[in-house]
Amino acid sequence: MSTDTQLSSDARPTDEPGAARANTFARRLAGSIAVLALAAGAFAFANITQGPRLNDAQLDVQRTTVLAGQRLTLEVNQPVASIDETGIAVEPAAAVTAEIDDRTIMLTFDAPLAYSTDYTVRVPGVVGAVQPTPSTIEYEFTTPGVDVYTLTRRSDQGEPDVVQRKPLDGGDPETVFEAPRIQEFAHHGDLVLAVTIEEDGSNLLFVTDARDGEPQQFGIPRGASIRDLAVSTTNQLAALVLSSPEIDGVREFDSELIVIDLSPNGGMDLLPVLGLDGEKSNVSSWMFVPGTTSLVAQDFEQSVFMVDVITQQPASPLGVHTELRGFVPGTSQLIVADPDRGARIDLADGTTTTLELASADIAENVYPGPITMLDRDSTYLISLVALAVEGDRNVRTSMLAEVGDEGELREVYAPASETSIIREYCVSPNGQYVAVAASAESGRPDGYSDNPGFTETMTSVVEIASGHTVLTMSGGFSDWCT
Amino acid sequence: MLLFFGIRVFAPEALGDVLSNTVQDFFTLSISVIIESLPFVFLGILLSIGVQVWLPDGFLLRHLPKNAVVRRVTLSLLGVLLPVCECGNVPLTRGLIMRGLTVGESMTFLLAAPILNPVTIITTYQAFGWSDGILVSRILGGFVIANLIGWIYSRHPSPMSLLTPKFQASCAHAHDEVPATRSRRSVDMFAKETGAMLPALFVGSAVAGLIQVAVSRDVLLTLGQNPILSVFALMALAFVVAICSNVDAFFILAFGSTFMPGAIVAFLVFGPMIDVKMLALMRTTFTAKTLVQVTVVVGLASAALGLAVNTLA
Numbered sequence: 183m184s185t186d187t188q189l190s191s192d193a194r195p196t197d198e199p200g201a202a203r204a205n206t207f208a209r210r211l212a213g214s215i216a217v218l219a220l221a222a223g224a225f226a227f228a229n230i231t232q233g234p235r236l237n238d239a240q241l242d243v244q245r246t247t248v249l250a251g252q253r254l255t256l257e258v259n260q261p262v263a264s265i266d267e268t269g270i271a272v273e274p275a276a277a278v279t280a281e282i283d284d285r286t287i288m289l290t291f292d293a294p295l296a297y298s299t300d301y302t303v304r305v306p307g308v309v310g311a312v313q314p315t316p317s318t319i320e321y322e323f324t325t326p327g328v329d330v331y332t333l334t335r336r337s338d339q340g341e342p343d344v345v346q347r348k349p350l351d352g353g354d355p356e357t358v359f360e361a362p363r364i365q366e367f368a369h370h371g372d373l374v375l376a377v378t379i380e381e382d383g384s385n386l387l388f389v390t391d392a393r394d395g396e397p398q399q400f401g402i403p404r405g406a407s408i409r410d411l412a413v414s415t416t417n418q419l420a421a422l423v424l425s426s427p428e429i430d431g432v433r434e435f436d437s438e439l440i441v442i443d444l445s446p447n448g449g450m451d452l453l454p455v456l457g458l459d460g461e462k463s464n465v466s467s468w469m470f471v472p473g474t475t476s477l478v479a480q481d482f483e484q485s486v487f488m489v490d491v492i493t494q495q496p497a498s499p500l501g502v503h504t505e506l507r508g509f510v511p512g513t514s515q516l517i518v519a520d521p522d523r524g525a526r527i528d529l530a531d532g533t534t535t536t537l538e539l540a541s542a543d544i545a546e547n548v549y550p551g552p553i554t555m556l557d558r559d560s561t562y563l564i565s566l567v568a569l570a571v572e573g574d575r576n577v578r579t580s581m582l583a584e585v586g587d588e589g590e591l592r593e594v595y596a597p598a599s600e601t602s603i604i605r606e607y608c609v610s611p612n613g614q615y616v617a618v619a620a621s622a623e624s625g626r627p628d629g630y631s632d633n634p635g636f637t638e639t640m641t642s643v644v645e646i647a648s649g650h651t652v653l654t655m656s657g658g659f660s661d662w663c664t
Numbered sequence: 665m666l667l668f669f670g671i672r673v674f675a676p677e678a679l680g681d682v683l684s685n686t687v688q689d690f691f692t693l694s695i696s697v698i699i700e701s702l703p704f705v706f707l708g709i710l711l712s713i714g715v716q717v718w719l720p721d722g723f724l725l726r727h728l729p730k731n732a733v734v735r736r737v738t739l740s741l742l743g744v745l746l747p748v749c750e751c752g753n754v755p756l757t758r759g760l761i762m763r764g765l766t767v768g769e770s771m772t773f774l775l776a777a778p779i780l781n782p783v784t785i786i787t788t789y790q791a792f793g794w795s796d797g798i799l800v801s802r803i804l805g806g807f808v809i810a811n812l813i814g815w816i817y818s819r820h821p822s823p824m825s826l827l828t829p830k831f832q833a834s835c836a837h838a839h840d841e842v843p844a845t846r847s848r849r850s851v852d853m854f855a856k857e858t859g860a861m862l863p864a865l866f867v868g869s870a871v872a873g874l875i876q877v878a879v880s881r882d883v884l885l886t887l888g889q890n891p892i893l894s895v896f897a898l899m900a901l902a903f904v905v906a907i908c909s910n911v912d913a914f915f916i917l918a919f920g921s922t923f924m925p926g927a928i929v930a931f932l933v934f935g936p937m938i939d940v941k942m943l944a945l946m947r948t949t950f951t952a953k954t955l956v957q958v959t960v961v962v963g964l965a966s967a968a969l970g971l972a973v974n975t976l977a
Contacts, residue, residue, distance in 0.1 A: 207817070207819040207821060214816055225975050237796070259891070
């Protein structure tokens with residue numbers, strides 16, 4: 183039994199009359215009910231007068247600069263009946279298409295986005311399914327920057343060759359791999375793969391993490407040769423063409439396409455890619471399909487096929503073509519060339535359309551070089567070389583130009599020195615920049631038999647839309663080309 | 665359990681075919697509430713016996729703060745030590761009243777303990793994490809509402825009149841009991857509390873099953889699209905399904921993509937305090953008028969909280 187001293191202050195007998203205590207209770211009860219009812223009413227009113235609000239947003243920003251068709255999912259706090267589609271604004275400008283599904287507004291970017299850019303997306307006129315107040319949903323995100331990688335060959339000067347990288351938005355170049363002689367390289371994020379040339383001319387394959395720089399060597403057959411090393415822009419996959427020397431009349435690898443899973447659980451094993459006949463494929467060229475785990479390859483009979491290197495499903499034939507030219511940036515539209523025409527194969531649906539490109543409007547003394555498609559329409563880049571006679575000598579100048587729908591020409595880049603020659607150019611995965619490797623007139627072949635280059639080569643990264651050079655660094659062989 | 669086992673063993677094989685789907689649903693839903701609640705009811709009865717019989721006289725009251733507000737705050741956090749779901753708290757609350765706690769203080773414990781206990785907090789965190797403030801709103805909402813009820817009833821002019829005459833008689837009789845061994849008293853009390861609780865549990869579970877069969881969940885889900893009606897829809901669902909607070913977060917997680925966060929908060933706060941089964945159990949102790957008052961205050965507070973979350977979250 184409790185005593186008074188153990189009771190709480192409320193429970194102890196007081197001098198307060200019963201009627202007063204009853205009034206206090208009634209006031210508390212009625213007051214609480216009134217306050218709670220008012221609060222509920224006020225919040226209900228606030229709910230009615232405010233439109234849908236953004237709860238969550240999902241976007242893989244890493245892929246936005248690599249692939250077209252990336253989706254920004256805006257999840258609002260109530261089902262959406264309609265939005266003002268014509269009023270959707272993206273700053274800086276980017277084309278989007280919008281869809282609504284219950285509480286979700288999905289915005290699909292028609293093309294890859296620019297690097298290192300702060301984007302703001304505004305969706306006006308968002309009306310909920312249950313109340314008419316419209317609201318504007320706004321979301322901001324920043325796309326990742328990109329590093330430019332080049333290979334500088336210095337073995338003719340008695341120094342090791344180096345792979346260097348430099349952030350596009352500024353900073354000093356950083357050496358991420360070096361060896362006495364480097365044939366080619368490719369990178370995925372901070373992982374750098376490099377093919378070196380040994381004294382006997384054979385190749386070794388190394389992988390290194392650019393952050394800690396401790397190279398590891400892959401186990402490939404002694405005396406083997408490697409070509410066409412490339413890394414997927416979206417998946418942790420690399421592939422190369424491997425040949426091994428003949429031993430006792432047997433050649434273990436003969437231009438075989440080999441894939442390497444670079445993921446932490448991938449084991450870095452060398453896995454053969456199976457061709458159309460279900461056997462190990464011998465290929466002349468190949469390339470990854472952006473955004474997928476598939477690649478397209480061309481065998482020595484010029485048959486082109488596509489195969490998923492993870493599932494290793496039977497390869498899909500894509501016809502016979504003379505040359506694989508590459509993909510429209512950020513898409514799965516493969517450009518192939520034949521003697522009589524070019525074609526675009528949409529690997530998403532298998533359709534093939536003939537490329538009808540406007541001819542560049544160029545003078546008689548100007549000679550066209552390789553072209554690269556820039557978008558789904560018919561805009562493309564072309565390198566041009568002009569020959570002229572000045573006094574008693576021939577002068578050769580080169581430039582990179584964009585050719586529009588009607589064949590109109592716009593200069594994108596011309597070397598600072600008129601006599602420098604554009605040796606190679608590579609469009610960035612999002613189609614925003616082009617890395618142009620040019621060498622001085624005095625530059626000479628570097629003496630490498632596989633993947634040869636020129637001495638005195640510099641790479642300039644140029645914004646295609648403006649023609650503005652944003653970065654210059656020594657070396658060439660940008661892996662944007664692979 | 666033995667009863668259900670016996671029914672299953674001796675019932676004809678074809679019995680299920682004879683019953684309509686609706687009747688089968690009614691039995692399934694009612695029995696599921698009973699099975700889910702039964703362990704907690706027995707645990708609550710055992711804890712109640714522990715408090716009433718095995719704790720030394722005055723132990724609880726001696727160790728509680730004397731200041732009324734601090735005392736209620738302490739009682740509202742007692743669930744941390746006694747992680748029983750709401751149906752188990754009713755017998756425990758009865759025991760606390762018999763031990764001398766005021767009705768207001770006991771109500772504070774009764775309403776807060778199902779939410780402010782580690783099992784409920786952990787399961788809510790596992791279901792929702794920190795998203796939309798659901799966990800924080802549940803904890804703070806449960807704490808504030810329970811203390812509000814305690815504060816209101818602390819000034820009742822005649823607290824004993826809040827209790828049913830039968831329970832009042834039990835309280836009075838408790839002090840006149842003839843001396844007996846603690847074990848004997850424990851057994852007697854177990855029988856008495858079981859006799860009081862189980863019929864209420866069965867009736868409450870049957871009503872819960874009946875309403876769930878009668879009211880289509882599709883209606884509730886349709887209402888769930890509305891920022892205002894969704895709050896009341898899930899409060900109604902909480903009232904009907906009468907699910908234990910220890911597992912209700914996982915139950916409502918399935919509706920998480922349909923309903924707004926405020927509605928989920930209202931479900932998680934209102935359900936553990938007031939539902940069909942709880943009202944049936946609480947009716948063994950409190951008068952109908954008291955329960956109506958408590959239901960109105962808790963309902964309004966839960967609705968205000970849910971609507972606030974929908975406005976702000």
